Structure formats: C-alpha cells, structure tokens
Amino acid sequence: MNHAKINLQVSIRAKHLKVTPIRLALLECLEQLQKPISIQELVELLPTGLADQVTVYRAMQSFVKAGLAREVNLRHGHVDYESASSSDHHHLVCTSCGRVEDFEECGMDELIRDVLKKHPEFSQVQEHALELFGTCKSCMKK
Amino acid sequence: MNHAKINLQVSIRAKHLKVTPIRLALLECLEQLQKPISIQELVELLPTGLADQVTVYRAMQSFVKAGLAREVNLRHGHVDYESASSSDHHHLVCTSCGRVEDFEECGMDELIRDVLKKHPEFSQVQEHALELFGTCKSCMKK
DNA sequence: ATCACTGCAAAGTCTTTGCAGTTCC
C-alpha cells in the first residue's frame, strides 16, 4: 500500500465513513483525474465488476455530504463529480462538442460578501458554482 | 390584446418561431415571474388543460435555442427556466429548504476575458452560470 | 399549401429505494 492510498484512507476515515476497496478506488480516481467525471465513467474506470452502479451513486452521495467530492453540472444531461481537494475550481465548457477545460481563482469572495450584505435572509454561502459556456476553436471552424 | 402581449408576439416572431396561445402564455409567465420555474410548475400555472407537458418541454427548448429563455440549474433535481430578458442574472439558493433569491451584476466580464486569454483553445464565451449555495436564516436556526 | 406546432403514448436516461447479505471497526 503506497503513500497516496494511505492518505486517502485517512481522508475517508476522518469523515466517519468506512474505508472499503470501492471507496478507496473511487476516491483515487477522482484525485488522479482532477476533472469532472460521470457515474457511468467511474463504473467503467474501476476494475470490471468491482462495483455496482448503485454503489457508486451511494458512494458519491456520501462523499459529497462529507465534503470529499463536489457535484458539477456541465449541462451534459447528468451530474459529474470531482475531487473537492482543490477549491475554487471552475470549468470552461464547449457547448458544441462538450470539451471541458479548467480554471482556478474566480475571485468570488468579494462578490459573495456583497451579496450576503444585500440579502439579509441568508446567513452564509458554503459553495458557489461557476461555469463558462462557449465555443472552442475547432468547433468554431465548422 | 394589451401592450405586453403584443411585445411578446413580436419577440417570438422575431426569432422565426410561430406565435401560438401556448407560447404566448408561457413567455408571459416567464416575464411576469422573473424567477426560475420548472416545467411541472409551468404546466400547472397555465389554464388547466391548455398545454401538455411535452409541449412545454418543446416550447422551452425552442425558447432556449432562440435566446428567449435560459436554463438554470439550482440542484433541485430538474432544470428550471427563466426569461432571458434580464441578463447577468444569478441565484442564491438555500441548500436546506430550496429557497431562491436573485442577484444581478456579478462583474464577470473581466474574469471571462482573462480566462479566454489563458485558454487559447477557446474562441468565445457566450454564457456563464453562477449560483451561490448556502443556508438561509430560518434554516440556520434548526 | 406548407411547415411548424401539438397531443398522446411510449420509450429512454439518470437516479433513488427496498431488502437481504456482507464487510468494516
């Protein structure tokens, strides 16, 4: 068992979740990919037969609840998941071919403070979703 | 026929879509509400039996394609739609009770220019989705 | 007259639920 895997174990256990082979493999996928991935793709990426699709759904739900993963909506008709280890992480999506690139640092903190000030009915903002939808150069040529 | 409805007719016709009672009613709902609404809710808001759910799905697709409406994802498990007449329009969502408030002016233009500069594979950004997820005061107390 | 829009039924996709058996701590 290598270093990386031991760290994943620690992460999972720290959230009071049980460490199982499936969860370790899933979290490892998310960490290594560092980009959003669907449930289907996760199932296919794992060794054949290791995990049922339903189990992956449930694992992702508990990861999201525990703050280990994030849901991302890229308008692909399903929810994608990504590791929550890097924060302030956003996406640039080509609406024609679906291609995704990442960017960091959206400088949103000031805006959030401002919005909270103007909306006294809200106490706090834990998360923000920011995605840019456009056209990539190769689709532009078509 | 009042002024507002005539303007809606003009908007629809300008996009080379046919003006029908259902589309007029739908666009009027979106304009008056000025907040995101689901397909289900739209069907219920219309006079009973006026439009089939499938027709509303198709009408919204053509509105989005024509730039009359926008899709919004508030993590409610379905897509919401809102009028596209106000631009730079965003949402503050309570992850506990689902309550939604709006805010304008996210000041994203500079960020978008910046991101495009750093991602030469992308030509342009037509749209951006920005939603803040947090907790409202009444859910905070629980 | 033509092409777009509509309703109804059916199918498709993504996601959740129930329950019995298994695994982790």
Next chain:
DNA sequence: GGAACTGCAAAGACTTTGCAGTGAT
C-alpha cells in the same frame, strides 16, 4: 456484534422520441 456498506431488482423522476392530427403564415 452492530452499524455501515453492497448488490440486485425494482421503481421513480425527468426528459425525449414517434407519429398522426391541427394550426399559423
């Protein structure tokens, strides 16, 4: 041992598709 996790089957929710009939321009 007990609570949490898993697989399989089934159901549920949201959305799309096909086709025949209607309506807008």
